[in-house]
Amino acid sequence: MKHLAALLGALLLSLCAVSCTPQGEADLVVLITNGTIRKAAEAAVAEFHKEHPDVSVQIVTTPGKDYYVKSLAMLAGRARVDLLWLGQGFSSFSERGALLDLNPLMAADPGFSLKEYLPAVVNWYRTGSHLYGIPYGIDVQVIAYNEELFDAAKRPYPTADATIGELIDAARKLTDIDPQTGRTRVAGLGFVDLDSRYHGLRLLDLERGVFALNTPEARRWLEENIELIDRERVLQRGSDMESMDRLTAFLNQQVAMTSVTSWELAELRNRAPFRWNIAPIPYGIHGKRLGWASSGAFSISRDSRHPELAWQLLKHLTGPAFQRHLFEITIPSRPALYGEYRAASPRPPENLEALFVMLDHMDPNPGLAVYPEVVSEWNYWKERALLKKSTIPEALSEAERHINRILERHRKVYPGPSDNAREEVHP
Amino acid sequence: MKVRPWITLSFLAPNLVGFLLFTLGPVFASLCLAFFSWDLFSPPKFVGLDNFREIVSFAMTPAGGIEPVNPRFWLYLGNTLFLLLGLPFSIFGSLALACVLNRKIFGCHFFRLLFFIPSIVSGVGIYLLWKWIFQPDYGLLNAALLQIGIDGPRWLESTFWAKPALMLMGFWGSVGGMNVVLFLAALQNINPELYEAAEMDGAPGWRKFWHITWPMVSPTTFFILIMGIIGGFQGGFDAAFVMTRGGPAGSTTTLSYYIYETGFQFFYMGRASAASWVLFLMVMVGTWLNWKFTSKKVHY
Numbered sequence: 001m002k003h004l005a006a007l008l009g010a011l012l013l014s015l016c017a018v019s020c021t022p023q024g025e026a027d028l029v030v031l032i033t034n035g036t037i038r039k040a041a042e043a044a045v046a047e048f049h050k051e052h053p054d055v056s057v058q059i060v061t062t063p064g065k066d067y068y069v070k071s072l073a074m075l076a077g078r079a080r081v082d083l084l085w086l087g088q089g090f091s092s093f094s095e096r097g098a099l100l101d102l103n104p105l106m107a108a109d110p111g112f113s114l115k116e117y118l119p120a121v122v123n124w125y126r127t128g129s130h131l132y133g134i135p136y137g138i139d140v141q142v143i144a145y146n147e148e149l150f151d152a153a154k155r156p157y158p159t160a161d162a163t164i165g166e167l168i169d170a171a172r173k174l175t176d177i178d179p180q181t182g183r184t185r186v187a188g189l190g191f192v193d194l195d196s197r198y199h200g201l202r203l204l205d206l207e208r209g210v211f212a213l214n215t216p217e218a219r220r221w222l223e224e225n226i227e228l229i230d231r232e233r234v235l236q237r238g239s240d241m242e243s244m245d246r247l248t249a250f251l252n253q254q255v256a257m258t259s260v261t262s263w264e265l266a267e268l269r270n271r272a273p274f275r276w277n278i279a280p281i282p283y284g285i286h287g288k289r290l291g292w293a294s295s296g297a298f299s300i301s302r303d304s305r306h307p308e309l310a311w312q313l314l315k316h317l318t319g320p321a322f323q324r325h326l327f328e329i330t331i332p333s334r335p336a337l338y339g340e341y342r343a344a345s346p347r348p349p350e351n352l353e354a355l356f357v358m359l360d361h362m363d364p365n366p367g368l369a370v371y372p373e374v375v376s377e378w379n380y381w382k383e384r385a386l387l388k389k390s391t392i393p394e395a396l397s398e399a400e401r402h403i404n405r406i407l408e409r410h411r412k413v414y415p416g417p418s419d420n421a422r423e424e425v426h427p
Numbered sequence: 428m429k430v431r432p433w434i435t436l437s438f439l440a441p442n443l444v445g446f447l448l449f450t451l452g453p454v455f456a457s458l459c460l461a462f463f464s465w466d467l468f469s470p471p472k473f474v475g476l477d478n479f480r481e482i483v484s485f486a487m488t489p490a491g492g493i494e495p496v497n498p499r500f501w502l503y504l505g506n507t508l509f510l511l512l513g514l515p516f517s518i519f520g521s522l523a524l525a526c527v528l529n530r531k532i533f534g535c536h537f538f539r540l541l542f543f544i545p546s547i548v549s550g551v552g553i554y555l556l557w558k559w560i561f562q563p564d565y566g567l568l569n570a571a572l573l574q575i576g577i578d579g580p581r582w583l584e585s586t587f588w589a590k591p592a593l594m595l596m597g598f599w600g601s602v603g604g605m606n607v608v609l610f611l612a613a614l615q616n617i618n619p620e621l622y623e624a625a626e627m628d629g630a631p632g633w634r635k636f637w638h639i640t641w642p643m644v645s646p647t648t649f650f651i652l653i654m655g656i657i658g659g660f661q662g663g664f665d666a667a668f669v670m671t672r673g674g675p676a677g678s679t680t681t682l683s684y685y686i687y688e689t690g691f692q693f694f695y696m697g698r699a700s701a702a703s704w705v706l707f708l709m710v711m712v713g714t715w716l717n718w719k720f721t722s723k724k725v726h727y
Contacts, residue, residue, distance in 0.1 A: 069691050076467035092694075096468040181573060184564055236564065254565065373693045380499070383676035387586055413466075
């Protein structure tokens with residue numbers, strides 16, 4: 001009988017092990033990505049505790065790689081999350097109804113003013129009339145260049161009003177190929193490929209909800225890419241699209257220019273053993289300047305058990321003190337802090353203004369839940385064209401056919417207020 | 428002695444409960460999900476066989492021809508089968524290595540350990556290392572090839588070389604791994620009298636290998652082949668995820684990567700489940716064919 005009791009006890013324990021959750025019960029759970037943001041979030045929580053000493057807060061860090069996939073899976077699995085960090089993957093959450101509309105909470109809080117935030121960036125977090133996130137920082141893309149390589153080639157540095165043609169010309173002059181081995185010693189440009197944005201071209205026409213690159217301009221852009229990659233070897237493609245390779249090649253002085261985002265400046269500052277600076281993305285065709293941009297924001301989960309408390313914490317997580325904490329990696333979303341940001345940012349880069357120039361030319365990823373699928377499809381056909389597995393017209397028309405099909409399906413699944421309703425802010 | 432079934436069951440229960448909850452349950456759920464459209468958030472919607480049609484069916488083209496509804500699935504199946512071509516090299520490499528390591532030579536234990544190390548090192552670390560080795564402009568491999576006058580290819584950037592590059596890396600990782608341990612165990616189980624008799628008859632080394640070693644290790648070879656094919660159909664995800672993200676132009680995307688991408692990047696859970704079951708059927712048929720045609724050649 002004793003043995004039987006012991007066995008039943010063991011069985012109960014084993015059942016308990018698989019059914020009980022070991023988590024402590026925090027009042028609020030904040031999901032963030034890893035990196036510098038953790039310390040800033042801890043400081044914001046400490047400030048929040050001064051006002052709400054009885055509310056416990058747990059900060060959960062999820063590694064940055066595939067953060068959106070992991071956090072979306074957590075929300076879908078009804079894991080306890082009240083607040084979560086979001087950036088360019090925001091639409092995957094908002095379109096699926098995973099987030100709480102902040103408008104009612106904001107309306108009930110007269111002390112909060114959305115006008116203090118850059119309107120263009122706030123609009124990225126709107127879907128129709130709903131607001132699903134408050135941004136704390138802005139990330140823009142600029143061109144980083146190695147001044148020493150420019151000096152050695154006796155070339156003038158890129159200027160704020162340079163065109164894409166001038167940038168490519170400079171890159172040609174800076175490219176250095178070993179005549180004996182035929183290996184590239186220095187590539188002018190360290191991009192995976194020359195982004196269509198740099199030519200002023202967009203992947204999607206959001207107003208019509210269709211693929212927008214099956215045009216003569218896009219054909220010329222792809223032809224130029226092939227020319228620069230294969231014939232002139234001005235573009236150093238790296239082994240893939242991971243930024244690690246791209247920055248490493250720049251840091252090793254194997255590429256003269258590369259695109260960097262504002263959060264990468266700290267790494268360059270710490271690691272670059274040469275003189276370097278930044279310039280805005282050049283003007284593309286028709287004088288249009290477009291640069292990829294993103295931002296960091298906080299949102300409240302639809303399933304939050306304490307939305308009012310979460311809103312109070314959200315204000316700290318997007319407030320001035322939090323933004324000051326993150327000056328090293330992101331531009332504040334409150335224009336009132338720009339002066340402080342300029343003063344606090346160490347040099348290099350000397351031309352910090354390039355970041356502010358790009359604030360007027362931001363082109364974030366379109367806010368569609370299916371955007372990852374669209375990009376995957378586009379990359380497939382673009383790669384086929386660049387590797388000459390398909391002709392350029394064939395690749396563009398196939399991309400158009402498949403991507404429009406994805407967008408069509410998206411409209412059927414998410415017929416509600418779509419991204420088209422968002423205000424697009426361009427100069 | 429009287430066996431009480433509930434005692435037996437209670438001993439089995441901890442494992443059985445875990446198996447039912449975390450293995451059989453999700454397997455059954457994925458079978459059901461394969462007939463639904465579901466993005467994790469919205470309520471699942473019954474779509475019948477649509478998910479399977481989306482993956483494996485064919486449609487008429489406007490010109491009257493036939494084309495697959497999802498040509499990429501077939502491309503990824505082709506990639507998966509291509510990567511399986513590395514399996515025979517890996518098996519024969521492991522057998523050759525095991526034969527060498529089976530000899531009583533100085534430091535053989537050290538070398539056994541050395542060759543086993545890739546199996547216990549973190550996969551991601553190895554993939555990152557090989558990514559740098561394959562880097563075309565300043566990677567080790569092309570630098571070494573240049574020393575002997577060969578202008579190396581742009582390995583992971585080329586649709587032609589990306590798969591062989593992954594196979595080369597896979598060969599390096601698997602040739603000294605668990606397969607060698609299995610082959611070593613099999614070799615050490617061969618009765619030495621067989622070799623002695625062959626030597627008395629004056630059989631040369633390759634004859635001894637072909638007529639004694641090869642048949643005697645055939646059950647192990649068969650086991651490794653079966654497991655290798657099953658693993659090969661299911662594999663290729665981690666290397667592609669870390670090293671190439673399935674590119675260039677989908678040339679290193681395997682079926683397992685496709686399932687991951689469909690399920691966890693695009694959130695088509697129903698289609699990903701259907702693709703998993705299609706993969707399961709392929710593995711089952713492949714294993715059955717292998718069993719049917721190869722098992723008779725195994726010496727038991």
